[in-house]
Amino acid sequence: MNKKIEAFETFVTKHQSAFKEPVLRQFMEQKENRERLIDCVHAPAENKARNIDETFKQFFIKKKTYRYMKTLIKTCAVDFDKRRTQHQQRFPLIADQPLYEEETGTDISMIDMLQSYEPDYVEEILDKESDIEEHIQSSQVVKAVKNLSNKQKDILALLYIYRYTNREAARIFGESPQNISKQHLQALAKIRKRLALRD
Amino acid sequence: MNQRLTTNVPEDVMELLRELEPSISYSLRETKKQDREDLKQEMIVKMLEKREQIGYSDAPGFWEFIKRKTDSC
Numbered sequence: 144m145n146k147k148i149e150a151f152e153t154f155v156t157k158h159q160s161a162f163k164e165p166v167l168r169q170f171m172e173q174k175e176n177r178e179r180l181i182d183c184v185h186a187p188a189e190n191k192a193r194n195i196d197e198t199f200k201q202f203f204i205k206k207k208t209y210r211y212m213k214t215l216i217k218t219c220a221v222d223f224d225k226r227r228t229q230h231q232q233r234f235p236l237i238a239d240q241p242l243y244e245e246e247t248g249t250d251i252s253m254i255d256m257l258q259s260y261e262p263d264y265v266e267e268i269l270d271k272e273s274d275i276e277e278h279i280q281s282s283q284v285v286k287a288v289k290n291l292s293n294k295q296k297d298i299l300a301l302l303y304i305y306r307y308t309n310r311e312a313a314r315i316f317g318e319s320p321q322n323i324s325k326q327h328l329q330a331l332a333k334i335r336k337r338l339a340l341r342d
Numbered sequence: 343m344n345q346r347l348t349t350n351v352p353e354d355v356m357e358l359l360r361e362l363e364p365s366i367s368y369s370l371r372e373t374k375k376q377d378r379e380d381l382k383q384e385m386i387v388k389m390l391e392k393r394e395q396i397g398y399s400d401a402p403g404f405w406e407f408i409k410r411k412t413d414s415c
Contacts, residue, residue, distance in 0.1 A: 161411035
C-alpha cells in the first residue's frame with residue numbers, strides 16, 4: 144500500500160507545476176479520480192489511462208462551460224440594462240420629459256413638477272433640526288460624534304432617529320446598502336476609539 | 343401559438359442552470375424588479391444558445407494536460 148502512495152507522490156512531484164493548476168487540483172479533490180490515478184500510476188494499463196483521460200476531459204469541459212456562463216450572465220445583465228436605459232432615453236414617458244432650464248442649467252423632468260404626497264426624504268435630511276448630537280445623553284459620546292464626517296452623522300441620524308433600513312438609506316445617498324453598513328460600522332468604531340482614548 | 347413544450351430538456355442543461363442559479367440571482371439585483379423576469383429569460387436563452395458553440399474539441403485529456411503544464415515551466 145505504501146509503495147502505491149510513494150509511486151503516486153513521485154508522480155505528483157515530477158509534474159508538480161501541473162498539479163498546482165486549479166483545474167487539476169479540483170479534479171483530484173474527488174476521491175474516485177484520485178484513487179483511479181493512484182491505481183494507474185502503480186499499475187499502468189491502457190484502459191485505465193483512457194478512462195482517466197476521458198473523465199478529466201469531461202470535467203475540464205464542465206468547468207470551462209461554467210466559467211464561460213458566469214461571464215455571459217454578467218455581460219448579459221449589463222447589456223440588458225444599457226438597452227433599457229437607451230430605450231427609456233429615446234422614448235421617454237411623458238412624465239420623464241426633460242424640462243431644461245437655461246439659466247440654472249438644471250436637469251429636471253416633468254415628474255419633478257408633480258406634487259407628491261410622500262415626504263421629501265432629501266428635505267428631511269437637509270433639515271438639520273434633528274442632529275444626531277441632540278439625541279445623545281452622554282456628553283462624552285457627543286464629543287466623539289462631533290468628530291465624525293457629515294456623511295457619517297447623516298447616516299447615523301437616518302438609521303437611529305428616523306429608523307431607516309440600510310436599503311432605504313442607500314437609496315437616498317445613491318449608494319449600496321453594504322456601503323451604508325460599512326460607513327455605519329466605521330463611524331461606530333471611530334466613536335469607540337475616541338472614547339477609549341479619553342479613558 | 344400557445345403550444346406546450348413537448349421536448350424534454352436534457353438533464354445536464356438542467357444541472358447547469360441549477361448550478362448557475364446563484365450567479366443569475368446575483369446579477370439580477372441591479373435591474374429594476376419589473377424587468378428581472380425578462381432579463382432572466384434572456385440570460386437563459388443566451389446560455390442555451392451559446393452552450394452549443396463552446397469548443398469541445400480542444401479540451402485536453404488528462405495526460406495531455408499534465409504534459410502541457412509540466413513542459414511549460
